Amino acid sequence: MNNKTAEKNNLDSKISFCDNVIKQFHKAAELMSIDSDIRRILATTKNEVVVHFPVRMDDGTIRIFNGYRVQHNDVLGPFKGGLRYHPQTSTDEVRALAMLMTWKTALVNLPFGGAKGGIECNPLELSITELERITRRFTFALGNIIGPEYDIPAPDVNTNAQIMVWILDTYLATIPPQDRNRNVHVVTGKTIASGGICGRDKATGQGIVFTIENWCKDKKFDLSQATYIIQGFGNVGSWAARLLKPHGPKLIAVEDASCAIFNPAGIDPDDLLRYSKSNQNFIAKYPGAEEIDHKTFMGTKADIFIPAALENQITKETAQLLKVKLVIEGANGPTTPEGDQILQEKNVGLLPGILCNAGGVIVSYFEWLQNKRSEIWDLEQVDHSLRRIIDHAYIRTRETALEYKTDWRTAAYIVALKRLEEVYRERGIFP
Numbered sequence: 001m002n003n004k005t006a007e008k009n010n011l012d013s014k015i016s017f018c019d020n021v022i023k024q025f026h027k028a029a030e031l032m033s034i035d036s037d038i039r040r041i042l043a044t045t046k047n048e049v050v051v052h053f054p055v056r057m058d059d060g061t062i063r064i065f066n067g068y069r070v071q072h073n074d075v076l077g078p079f080k081g082g083l084r085y086h087p088q089t090s091t092d093e094v095r096a097l098a099m100l101m102t103w104k105t106a107l108v109n110l111p112f113g114g115a116k117g118g119i120e121c122n123p124l125e126l127s128i129t130e131l132e133r134i135t136r137r138f139t140f141a142l143g144n145i146i147g148p149e150y151d152i153p154a155p156d157v158n159t160n161a162q163i164m165v166w167i168l169d170t171y172l173a174t175i176p177p178q179d180r181n182r183n184v185h186v187v188t189g190k191t192i193a194s195g196g197i198c199g200r201d202k203a204t205g206q207g208i209v210f211t212i213e214n215w216c217k218d219k220k221f222d223l224s225q226a227t228y229i230i231q232g233f234g235n236v237g238s239w240a241a242r243l244l245k246p247h248g249p250k251l252i253a254v255e256d257a258s259c260a261i262f263n264p265a266g267i268d269p270d271d272l273l274r275y276s277k278s279n280q281n282f283i284a285k286y287p288g289a290e291e292i293d294h295k296t297f298m299g300t301k302a303d304i305f306i307p308a309a310l311e312n313q314i315t316k317e318t319a320q321l322l323k324v325k326l327v328i329e330g331a332n333g334p335t336t337p338e339g340d341q342i343l344q345e346k347n348v349g350l351l352p353g354i355l356c357n358a359g360g361v362i363v364s365y366f367e368w369l370q371n372k373r374s375e376i377w378d379l380e381q382v383d384h385s386l387r388r389i390i391d392h393a394y395i396r397t398r399e400t401a402l403e404y405k406t407d408w409r410t411a412a413y414i415v416a417l418k419r420l421e422e423v424y425r426e427r428g429i430f431p
């Protein structure tokens with residue numbers, strides 16, 4: 001990571017991600033006049049676990065790591081949410097992400113609640129064997145805080161299918177042998193050989209593309225002539241770009257943790273991915289584009305911006321710089337409430353992350369079902385079912401935005417909160 005990006009991260013970490021998510025929640029709760037008791041329940045997380053665990057490093061020394069799992073709400077089904085490995089992972093961050101998962105699963109009508117977790121670490125400084133030992137020891141430390149019918153992790157920033165398989169293997173090793181094959185759905189986003197589902201790797205990017213297609217159809221906007229920029233070229237960003245390619249829009253700027261790059265003639269996503277894979281997953285020094293600084297990247301004139309990196313990127317300061325017509329949130333929480341306000345004043349459209357990036361958890365749900373029922377789904381079945389769910393959530397959000405005369409983020413929250421409110425009303429509060 002270069003100095004400019006490190007400076008940007010320090011600045012952004014001063015904003016409480018959780019406060020932002022709660023502000024957005026209260027805005028929607030106010031507008032729909034949610035029951036005040038249910039509002040207090042939903043503004044609170046259910047369980048927050050912090051584990052400190054020792055790991056032997058390759059040089060023989062022992063390091064203590066901090067791991068987190070926050071379970072926000074499970075009234076609609078088992079807790080569900082990713083695991084993030086990042087130096088700035090904290091309770092505040094994981095709490096916010098867990099809440100977003102509850103809204104997301106409720107919006108797309110899945111039988112899941114919301115959770116999130118992670119480990120405070122820098123994967124760039126770890127060898128593959130250290131990463132494996134950290135993952136296994138974290139899984140062991142979590143014990144029965146996770147479980148196939150209770151809380152089901154998945155990949156997020158800096159975690160992948162291999163890490164999910166290590167979690168699976170460690171979890172299964174801690175339960176009786178006769179129960180093991182009935183518990184493979186303890187984690188999703190696994191490799192296909194170890195019980196994963198086809199299409200899970202591209203699922204979040206695919207959901208983004210389905211959402212863009214819907215928006216373009218609504219607005220009679222010609223996607224094939226559009227230009228766009230992407231922040232984050234990991235799982236979500238690179239898949240979104242690769243899946244957009246057949247639709248014809250031109251990718252003109254990309255930013256990741258190493259730098260930002262620009263080419264007005266267009267950057268080929270497949271070529272950039274090939275390059276980044278040979279460069280520790282970074283786009284720095286890509287020969288097909290010139291390097292630009294962060295501010296110039298944020299001010300690039302284009303039709304669409306897809307933030308697909310971290311939270312708190314479109315802020316009071318950076319929202320002023322944007323010269324785009326539409327923001328499609330691939331990341332969780334990339335826009336602060338002040339950023340939202342400025343985008344609305346500038347008449348920039350915004351499709352919220354809980355809608356756009358729901359493809360990941362939707363296909364995770366299919367993987368969970370596949371494992372539970374010992375089925376094998378094919379890609380056609382996965383894509384078809386994903387599209388149906390995304391389209392439905394898009395239409396419900398659009399209708400709600402019209403009904404309440406509000407922005408799409410607030411509308412998506414209202415759709416989710418109505419579902420949660422209904423269940424609380426029916427079930428009541430024990431005792």
Ligand code: NAD
Binds near residue numbers: 009257
């Ligand atoms: P990833 O680890 O695969 O990629 C993250 C990318 O962001 C990398 O290219 C990295 O270099 C870049 N990045 C990190 N810090 C940055 C910075 N300060 N400035 C610019 N770029 C930076 O992670 P991912 O799985 O692609 O997740 C990206 C976002 O999407 C996260 O907000 C995550 O919560 C969200 N998300 C992921 C999934 C999923 O299925 N993986 C699903 C829904 C939402």
